[in-house]
Amino acid sequence: MKDLLENVYQLSIAVLLLCSVISVRLLKNLKRERKLSSFEYTMYLIIRIAVLLWLASFLLIHYGT
Numbered sequence: 186m187k188d189l190l191e192n193v194y195q196l197s198i199a200v201l202l203l204c205s206v207i208s209v210r211l212l213k214n215l216k217r218e219r220k221l222s223s224f225e226y227t228m229y230l231i232i233r234i235a236v237l238l239w240l241a242s243f244l245l246i247h248y249g250t
């Protein structure tokens with residue numbers, strides 16, 4: 186049961202990261218067409234920071250000393 190929950194957890198993280206990357210890409214394309222609203226720009230920054238923080242924590246947890 187624990188293995189199943191861990192697999193579901195890892196899959197959910199993968200899906201969230203994929204959605205985040207797609208959202209950032211869409212906002213980046215939108216940014217080329219027009220100026221982003223303050224909400225869109227804030228969302229763009231928060232998603233990018235969150236992905237970078239997740240990546241840093243993942244690397245430290247799995248490959249840190």
